Amino acid sequence: MSASQEQIDNLIQKEYKPGFVTDLEADTLPPGLNEDVIRAISARKNEPPFMLAWRLKAYQQWLTMREPDWAYLDYQAIDYNSISYYSAPKVKEAPKSLNEVDPKLIETYKKLGIPLHEQERLAGVAVDAVFDSVSVATTFKDKLKEAGVIFCSFSEAVHTHPELIQQYLGSVVPPSDNFFAALNAAVFSDGSFVFIPKGVRCPMELSTYFRINAANTGQFERTLIIAEENTHVSYLEGCTAPMRDENQLHAAVVELIALDHAEIKYSTVQNWYPGDEEGRGGIYNFVTKRGDCRGHHAKISWTQVETGSAITWKYPSCILRGDHSIGEFYSVAVSNHRQQADTGTKMIHVGKNTKSTIISKGISAGRAENTYRGQVKILPGAINARNYTQCDSLLIGPKCGAHTFPYIEVKEPTARLEHEATTAKISEDQLFFCQQRGLSAEDAVSMIVNGFCKQVFKELPMEFAVEAQALLGISLEGSVG
Amino acid sequence: MLSIQNLEAKADEQAILKGISLDIKPGEVHAIMGPNGSGKSTLSNSLAGREGYQVTHGSVTYEGKDLLAMKPEERAREGIFLAFQYPVEIPGVSNIYLLKAALNAIRKHHGQTEVDAMDFLQLVKAKIKSLSLDEQFLYRGVNEGFSGGEKKRNEILQMAILEPRLCILDETDSGLDIDALKIVADGVNALRSPTRSFIMVTHYQRLLDYIKPDVVHVLAQGRIVKSGGPELALELEARGYGWIDPSLNH
Ligand SMILES: Nc1ncnc2c1ncn2[C@@H]1O[C@H](COP(=O)(O)OP(=O)(O)OP(=O)(O)O)[C@@H](O)[C@H]1O
Ligand SMILES: [Mg+2]
Numbered sequence: 115m116s117a118s119q120e121q122i123d124n125l126i127q128k129e130y131k132p133g134f135v136t137d138l139e140a141d142t143l144p145p146g147l148n149e150d151v152i153r154a155i156s157a158r159k160n161e162p163p164f165m166l167a168w169r170l171k172a173y174q175q176w177l178t179m180r181e182p183d184w185a186y187l188d189y190q191a192i193d194y195n196s197i198s199y200y201s202a203p204k205v206k207e208a209p210k211s212l213n214e215v216d217p218k219l220i221e222t223y224k225k226l227g228i229p230l231h232e233q234e235r236l237a238g239v240a241v242d243a244v245f246d247s248v249s250v251a252t253t254f255k256d257k258l259k260e261a262g263v264i265f266c267s268f269s270e271a272v273h274t275h276p277e278l279i280q281q282y283l284g285s286v287v288p289p290s291d292n293f294f295a296a297l298n299a300a301v302f303s304d305g306s307f308v309f310i311p312k313g314v315r316c317p318m319e320l321s322t323y324f325r326i327n328a329a330n331t332g333q334f335e336r337t338l339i340i341a342e343e344n345t346h347v348s349y350l351e352g353c354t355a356p357m358r359d360e361n362q363l364h365a366a367v368v369e370l371i372a373l374d375h376a377e378i379k380y381s382t383v384q385n386w387y388p389g390d391e392e393g394r395g396g397i398y399n400f401v402t403k404r405g406d407c408r409g410h411h412a413k414i415s416w417t418q419v420e421t422g423s424a425i426t427w428k429y430p431s432c433i434l435r436g437d438h439s440i441g442e443f444y445s446v447a448v449s450n451h452r453q454q455a456d457t458g459t460k461m462i463h464v465g466k467n468t469k470s471t472i473i474s475k476g477i478s479a480g481r482a483e484n485t486y487r488g489q490v491k492i493l494p495g496a497i498n499a500r501n502y503t504q505c506d507s508l509l510i511g512p513k514c515g516a517h518t519f520p521y522i523e524v525k526e527p528t529a530r531l532e533h534e535a536t537t538a539k540i541s542e543d544q545l546f547f548c549q550q551r552g553l554s555a556e557d558a559v560s561m562i563v564n565g566f567c568k569q570v571f572k573e574l575p576m577e578f579a580v581e582a583q584a585l586l587g588i589s590l591e592g593s594v595g
Numbered sequence: 596m597l598s599i600q601n602l603e604a605k606a607d608e609q610a611i612l613k614g615i616s617l618d619i620k621p622g623e624v625h626a627i628m629g630p631n632g633s634g635k636s637t638l639s640n641s642l643a644g645r646e647g648y649q650v651t652h653g654s655v656t657y658e659g660k661d662l663l664a665m666k667p668e669e670r671a672r673e674g675i676f677l678a679f680q681y682p683v684e685i686p687g688v689s690n691i692y693l694l695k696a697a698l699n700a701i702r703k704h705h706g707q708t709e710v711d712a713m714d715f716l717q718l719v720k721a722k723i724k725s726l727s728l729d730e731q732f733l734y735r736g737v738n739e740g741f742s743g744g745e746k747k748r749n750e751i752l753q754m755a756i757l758e759p760r761l762c763i764l765d766e767t768d769s770g771l772d773i774d775a776l777k778i779v780a781d782g783v784n785a786l787r788s789p790t791r792s793f794i795m796v797t798h799y800q801r802l803l804d805y806i807k808p809d810v811v812h813v814l815a816q817g818r819i820v821k822s823g824g825p826e827l828a829l830e831l832e833a834r835g836y837g838w839i840d841p842s843l844n845h
Contacts, residue, residue: 543683546645549667550677551697551753552704561696565687565736 143200149173152300155200159269159303162276172289172299179293182427185456186485186517189398189425192363199301199334261317263347264309268336271307278309282340286369286406286433294365294400294427298334302367305336310345310376319575321350335366341376343409348379350578364423365400374409374436379417381574383582386422391480393452396424403430407439407465415442416459417573419582424453429487431460434468434499441470444570446582449482450514458488458519463499463529472503475567478514489521492529499529507537508566510559538566596621596658596792597761603652604641611637613817614653619761622789626803626828627796629814630836635796636680638814639765642794643677644670657761671697672704676759678750680766680796685737690749693737694719694756701757722755725785727778743770751782762786763794768802780805800832813839 143154152173156166181192258265264275272279289299310316341347364386370378380403389396399422405414416430426449432441443459461470470490478484484507492499507516518535540562548558564571571579597619604612611634619625627635641648642655644667655662662670685693699709723730726748738746747767754762764783768776783793783806795806803811803825811827812819813836821827821839 538686541683542646544685546643546667547679547683547685548693548697550643550645550671550679551693551757552668552671552700553696554668554700557696557700561688561693562685565685565689565692568687 142198145198146195147173147197147199147301151199155301155303158200159272161269161272164276164280165272168283168289169300172296173301175290176293176296176300179296181293185427185487186483186519187425187427187454187456189454192398194297197363200303257317262311262314263316264307265320266307268302268305268307268338271309271338275307275309278340279307279338282338282369282371284369286371286404287367287402292402295367295402298336298365298367298402302334302336305338305366307337308339308347308349310339310341310347312342313344314342315345316347319348319350321352333362333364333366335364337366337368338371339369339378339380340371341373341378341412343374343376345373345376347377348575349381350575351380351382352384352578362396363398363400366402368401368403368430370403370405370414372405372407372409372412372414372439375411376409377413377415378405379415379575380405380430381578382416382418382420383574383578384418384420384422387424388422388449388451388453389424391451393424396453397422398425399423399428400425401428403428404433404460405431405441406433407436407441407468409439410436410465411438412436413440413442415440415444415573417442417444417570418446418457419567419570419574419578420445420447420455420457423455426453426455426457428457429459431462432470433462433464434470434496435464436468437465438467439465440468442573443470443472443474443488444573445473446475446477446567446570447484447486448477448479449484450479450510451482452480453482454485455483456485456487458486460489461491461501463490463492463496463501463526466495466497466499468496468499470499470501472501472505473569474503474505475570476505476507476516477510477563477566478507478516479510481513483515483517485517485519487519487521489523490531491522492524492526492531494525496526497528499526501529501531503531503533505533505535506566507535508563509537509539510563596623597662598656599642599653600655601653602638602641602650602655604637604648604650606637606648610651611817612641615814615817615819617812617819619792619794621792622787623810624787624793624795624806624808626808626811627794627814628798628811628828628831633814634817635814636765637817639677639680639763639794639796642670642763643667643675668700669704671759672701674760676754676757676762678747678754678762678764678767680769682738682741682746682750684739684741686739688737689734690737691719691733694733694753697753698756719756723752726752726755726782727775728752744772744775747771748775748779748782751779755782755786758786760790761792761794763796765796766798767795768797768799776802777805800828803828815840 143151149170152169153166156169287295289296308320339349370380372378386397386399387395407414414432418430420426430443434441441461445457447455447457449455458474459472472488474486476484476486486505488503490501490503503520505518509516516537520533522531540559544562545555545558549555571582574582599615599617602612602615615638629635637648641650644665650663695715702710719733720730723733728748738749741749747770750767767779771779780802808825811823811825813821815836
């Protein structure tokens with residue numbers, strides 16, 4: 115191995131920063147899953163009977179389902195009875211303002227650089243912080259209220275807007291959709307709820323930071339975003355988790371609904387603990403994210419930067435039901451050491467003149483495996499449907515892998531599809547060239563990786579673009595063109 | 596400026612340079628000629644500190660410092676510039692971004708502040724014009740899809756912006772058409788100064804008509820077998836390498 119290979123190795127062996135545990139008293143259910151556990155979760159959240167019935171039905175379905183094994187992933191079987199399904203920080207009463215929030219919690223966010231108090235950085239962004247399973251702080255509520263936007267924790271929405279929950283919950287991702295979706299439906303603890311009423315342009319970016327804290331707690335978030343006719347909303351989701359030895363399961367569900375002329379932009383930066391160099395520990399991330407362009411001229415855009423987790427199983431998708439609706443998927447997935455990522459998207463074209471764009475950038479380093487798995491399905495009657503897919507892979511070092519599995523199913527003769535795929539390697543020639551121009555190898559790798567991801571980064575809202583660059587150790591400054 | 600003493604180097608366990616000594620004073624232009632495979636690029640790469648080229652013997656002193664002890668990027672920041680025989684492509688990284696990052700890395704090394712964005716743009720636009728390259732090349736990926744001649748001119752652009760003190764040009768003239776050769780030579784001549792030195796690796800006397808060298812060396816089988824004035828290049832052009840050492844007859 116030449117020295118520059120060693121340099122590359124050093125660069126990708128940086129330690130995970132957010133590795134600390136906040137010492138809080140937690141109200142945690144004993145490990146195991148059965149109907150009593152589900153009843154206990156529902157009772158603790160004081161849920162109306164329709165929710166408990168929905169959960170129990172999902173649980174019955176889950177019992178008949180099998181964990182999927184088709185992904186390019188290799189991990190130890192998960193023992194679902196060794197997981198605790200509910201953990202909430204103990205607080206005497208629900209906090210009404212930031213001042214009432216446990217200072218230790220705020221401290222935790224500070225260490226992560228999450229700007230609950232640093233309002234300069236996130237000026238204009240409402241933060242609904244989910245700590246383990248319970249929402250602890252919500253800001254900017256008043257401004258949103260004025261606009262008629264509802265942005266609150268899922269458990270709150272169940273009480274304040276049960277009719278919306280009943281109408282939309284599970285209408286995009288039904289519990290029967292897949293094993294992890296069913297599990298989530300049965301045991302989900304909290305999440306975010308967004309409702310944008312007809313004709314409203316949400317006055318600020320909505321943002322949620324998730325964080326897994328208590329040991330052995332699976333986290334099951336559920337997010338529901340409804341954008342009525344002629345609306346626009348941009349939602350940011352950020353996730354970090356402290357370091358753990360045991361694998362932690364995360365199975366979230368996100369449902370988006372866009373009616374006529376509604377636009378939803380959903381952005382994620384995910385840097386959960388990926389495990390150590392030998393692949394010990396790390397988060398197992400099995401997520402179902404799907405958007406439904408239910409109205410005509412609706413648009414749903416997913417942008418994700420995935421740098422964390424030991425296992426990633428995630429396919430944010432769009433159902434393009436309304437005529438002229440648009441689906442977009444922009445993704446950067448980075449995996450190093452022994453991380454495994456199997457991620458991509460599904461674009462289901464149902465309506466006429468529907469259009470989808472898929473831009474996927476996979477980066478693997480160390481001994482990691484990075485898989486793009488994408489499906490484009492054009493149903494009969496989706497006249498003039500169009501899809502453009504571009505999948506690029508970048509390999510850093512000789513021991514990692516990149517795989518691309520595009521599935522294309524076209525049942526409509528007027529459809530037009532384009533697919534491009536490339537695989538590149540950061541070569542020693544490129545590194546030496548940069549060094550000969552005065553750049554350190556580290557800066558050179560950053561610069562090359564950054565250039566590779568540019569197409570996706572420019573889709574991120576500003577605040578997130580900054581975080582994404584920081585995550586990749588990159589400075590975008592001056593990178594025009 | 597640069598003093599090479601008995602330099603021996605190997606690549607891939609194979610001895611390539613077998614004792615090279617060379618002294619370059621500030622402001623001098625040294626041409627290095629020699630048959631294919633004689634070690635010219637190996638010498639250039641060894642001076643720039645490329646991985647895989649292992650110096651096994653000898654020393655190199657650059658401006659009073661031990662050059663061989665420095666990392667490649669330190670050598671670059673200290674003013675050594677290598678214009679590559681085969682410039683590499685870096686898709687996605689814009690040319691102007693690389694130029695700015697490189698210039699700032701060098702400035703930082705010398706305790707200077709980052710370059711002002713407006714000043715930089717003006718500087719780059721002036722230089723690129725003098726090399727007859729369109730401004731759009733600034734915003735394309737580094738060398739991405741550039742023609743052979745455009746890549747070579749791009750190397751000279753970088754050299755003009757970074758203002759190194761020792762410029763090593765490895766066959767920058769190869770693959771250039773007659774007009775481009777003139778443009779590149781003008782670019783190099785514009786950079787000549789009493790404090791800046793050049794090592795020019797070339798196969799062709801033609802280049803030396805435009806850039807007049809002080810000394811011409813012939814490298815063969817890892818050794819400098821002959822040195823002389825500009826007239827040596829003319830003689831090589833007329834007679835080939837065989838008359839210096841009959842073993843060099845192909
Ligand atoms: N990295 C390497 N590994 C193995 N052999 C090498 C390496 N680099 C150079 N060589 C060998 O060393 C010898 C000298 O190569 P070098 O590139 O220095 O020649 P050159 O004088 O620049 O030739 P040209 O005029 O063709 O550019 C050649 O035989 C070449 O194959
Ligand atoms: Mg050569």
